[in-house]
Amino acid sequence: MTLKSAYTARELLAILSARQLKDGQVVFAGVGIPLLAATLAQRLHCPGLTILFEGGVIGALIEPGKLPPSTNDQRCTQRANMVLSSADVLLLLQRGYIDVGFMGGAQIDQYGNLNSSFIGDPKKPTTRLPGTGGGNDISSLTNMIVAMQHEKRRFVEQVDFITSPGWLRGRDTRRESGLPAGGMFRVVTDLAVFGFDEETRRMKPLALNPGVTREQVQDNTGFKLEFTHDTGVTEPPTEHELSLLRTLDPERLFIA
Amino acid sequence: MSEVIPYSKLRKDIAQRDRSLREKVVSLEEAASFVHDGDSVGVGGSTMSRTPMGLIWALIRAKRKKLSVSRCIVSSDGDLLFGSGACERITTSWFSQGILWGVSKVMRHYAETGKARYDEWSHMALGMRFRAGAMGIPFMPIRSMLGSDVLQLRPEAKEMDCPFTGEKLLLVPALNPDVALIHVQRCDPYGNAQIDGLQFMDMDLAMAANKVILTTERIITNDQIRRAPDQTKIPFFTVDAVVELPFGCAPHECYGVYEPMMRHMQYYVDLVNKDPVKGMQEYLERFVYGPKSWTEFLDLIGLDDLLVAARAGKSIYDT
Numbered sequence: 001m002t003l004k005s006a007y008t009a010r011e012l013l014a015i016l017s018a019r020q021l022k023d024g025q026v027v028f029a030g031v032g033i034p035l036l037a038a039t040l041a042q043r044l045h046c047p048g049l050t051i052l053f054e055g056g057v058i059g060a061l062i063e064p065g066k067l068p069p070s071t072n073d074q075r076c077t078q079r080a081n082m083v084l085s086s087a088d089v090l091l092l093l094q095r096g097y098i099d100v101g102f103m104g105g106a107q108i109d110q111y112g113n114l115n116s117s118f119i120g121d122p123k124k125p126t127t128r129l130p131g132t133g134g135g136n137d138i139s140s141l142t143n144m145i146v147a148m149q150h151e152k153r154r155f156v157e158q159v160d161f162i163t164s165p166g167w168l169r170g171r172d173t174r175r176e177s178g179l180p181a182g183g184m185f186r187v188v189t190d191l192a193v194f195g196f197d198e199e200t201r202r203m204k205p206l207a208l209n210p211g212v213t214r215e216q217v218q219d220n221t222g223f224k225l226e227f228t229h230d231t232g233v234t235e236p237p238t239e240h241e242l243s244l245l246r247t248l249d250p251e252r253l254f255i256a
Numbered sequence: 257m258s259e260v261i262p263y264s265k266l267r268k269d270i271a272q273r274d275r276s277l278r279e280k281v282v283s284l285e286e287a288a289s290f291v292h293d294g295d296s297v298g299v300g301g302s303t304m305s306r307t308p309m310g311l312i313w314a315l316i317r318a319k320r321k322k323l324s325v326s327r328c329i330v331s332s333d334g335d336l337l338f339g340s341g342a343c344e345r346i347t348t349s350w351f352s353q354g355i356l357w358g359v360s361k362v363m364r365h366y367a368e369t370g371k372a373r374y375d376e377w378s379h380m381a382l383g384m385r386f387r388a389g390a391m392g393i394p395f396m397p398i399r400s401m402l403g404s405d406v407l408q409l410r411p412e413a414k415e416m417d418c419p420f421t422g423e424k425l426l427l428v429p430a431l432n433p434d435v436a437l438i439h440v441q442r443c444d445p446y447g448n449a450q451i452d453g454l455q456f457m458d459m460d461l462a463m464a465a466n467k468v469i470l471t472t473e474r475i476i477t478n479d480q481i482r483r484a485p486d487q488t489k490i491p492f493f494t495v496d497a498v499v500e501l502p503f504g505c506a507p508h509e510c511y512g513v514y515e516p517m518m519r520h521m522q523y524y525v526d527l528v529n530k531d532p533v534k535g536m537q538e539y540l541e542r543f544v545y546g547p548k549s550w551t552e553f554l555d556l557i558g559l560d561d562l563l564v565a566a567r568a569g570k571s572i573y574d575t
Contacts, residue, residue: 070354072304073304075572090383094398128368131349131376132377133329133379134380136401136406137400140403165403178399178424253356
């Protein structure tokens with residue numbers, strides 16, 4: 001438990017997410033934790049990881065301390081292999097070149113559907129959120145890893161609005177809606193790592209983060225989770241992972 | 257509301273445009289007069305990048321009303337368009353000042369109260385709408401947005417079964433704005449425009465629109481264009497006006513020239529997110545209506561901020 005205070009929730013998120021990536025993959029990343037995690041993975045176990053941005057970048061190599069404020073800024077192009085138009089970079093997802101889509105999320109439900117558009121009734125919303133950006137395209141067309149903070153109001157049984165489709169209403173509903181490819185693969189939070197049941201497509205805990213109990217995860221989740229004897233424990237962040245991560249974001253824009 | 261313009265009208269409109277090789281250089285104020293109340297306006301760049309802020313600033317000063325604006329991702333440009341009353345509807349995929357600042361209170365104020373409309377499309381859907389417009393066809397088929405609630409709110413898009421494979425596809429309608437506003441690093445007086453770095457949806461937007469106004473960091477000669485024709489991204493015959501406007505994206509960035517003026521952006525965001533009505537009014541008075549010229553606006557941002565942004569902008573060429 002002593003280690004728990006040695007890193008922030010966002011640092012844990014970035015590190016656990018980075019571990020989900022494999023060398024050689026082609027990854028479509030959002031800005032913030034996903035970009036940090038993908039860049040961290042590049043510097044750890046994935047030197048051959050290719051990062052794409054919706055701004056139109058293939059093969060970004062982010063410089064420490066020069067994190068782009070969005071996926072559309074010039075910093076995203078630093079030492080990249082190619083820049084192309086926004087529509088064309090997204091069409092690469094549709095063609096099938098991308099292994100993993102990697103995003104943050106405001107609200108998620110038991111089937112991995114993400115909401116970043118409306119809190120409350122879309123016709124009379126309590127809060128109008130910024131919207132999909134490329135999120136809907138990415139999650140419609142490839143396998144998704146989502147990194148987000150674990151709070152009850154963010155982990156709900158059913159999202160108020162499906163901005164980015166996960167497994168929709170479970171089972172075959174995604175395919176039946178015209179989305180034959182991709183789907184929600186992993187959800188990484190500051191409390192646990194989740195996958196999805198092959199048949200029902202419901203979210204299931206794969207591993208608890210260090211020092212976190214099952215009750216704690218369930219208490220912070222708005223739907224019933226099924227823990228099994230297979231539910232493991234994640235390895236805590238190493239000093240090496242933490243120090244590398246901190247050099248990437250020295251101003252702590254995204255990891256504070 | 258059917259958004260697709262009949263092909264016969266698209267062709268007629270282009271046939272009537274003066275597409276000859278002619279000089280088109282005008283002042284910022286003259287350029288603003290190319291945009292009329294009620295026009296649908298396509299805005300180039302994305303988020304804080306290559307935003308034609310000078311043109312938007314000029315349109316607000318010219319008291320344009322009832323504009324319908326489309327842009328791939330909308331930042332503080334959208335706040336200003338809503339907050340000034342110039343625009344009633346924004347079509348985009350993402351709308352807030354920037355991910356660093358959370359949710360725009362200005363966007364929230366207008367969208368939640370129904371004072372203005374934010375029509376949300378997926379990023380690729382919007383890109384393919386401009387592309388269909390650029391191609392002179394009424395729609396493009398795509399494989400995203402299906403199954404989502406984003407589609408539920410957009411009856412303008414139609415699902416269909418593919419006549420070849422039977423698969424479900426989504427048809428998104430062509431978007432042909434009345435006028436496009438695009439900022440570039442350089443162009444000649446005819447409007448042959450070269451864009452460095454990220455192109456976003458600007459080439460499709462220029463082809464799709466019925467009129468294009470360019471602002472440019474600098475005007476170069478046609479000879480210089482001809483030395484590197486592969487760098488030319490927008491052909492002159494799509495362009496109707498050219499304005500030389502250094503720092504024309506301020507306080508946003510222009511690739512290779514300047515990064516965003518972050519001190520000013522932070523000041524702006526703090527001001528309008530504290531009070532989206534009074535804060536916006538204060539900003540507009542001081543930074544949009546107050547200055548006598550774009551140069552005077554830049555002066556208000558401050559030389560320090562501009563120099564820091566310019567140094568960071570050019571640093572893209574350091575490695």
